[in-house]
Amino acid sequence: MPLRIKNALNDKSKNTIKELNHWFKGRCIPSWRKDLKRLLDNLHSESTDKLLDKAYGLSLSDQYWFKEESDSI
DSSP: OOOOHHHHHHHHTSHHHHHHHHHHHHTOOTTTSSHHHHHHHHHSSSSHHHHHHHHOOOOOOOOOOOOOOOOOO
C-alpha cells in the first residue's frame, strides 16, 4: 500500500479517506505536460481527473489501479 495511506492508517489524527483522495489526485497527468489539451481532446476527456478515472488510476510508476467491485476487468 502507498506509504502515505499506511501512515494515515497508523496516525489516528489523519483522515485516511482524505489522504487516499490526495494521493489518488496526485496520479493525474501534470497540467504542464506538453500537448495536454490535444491529448485530452483525442481521448475525449474533459480533464486529467476524468482521464484518471477512465484509466482506473493506472500509472507507469507503480502497480496500483482501481476498479468497481462489479467491474469484470
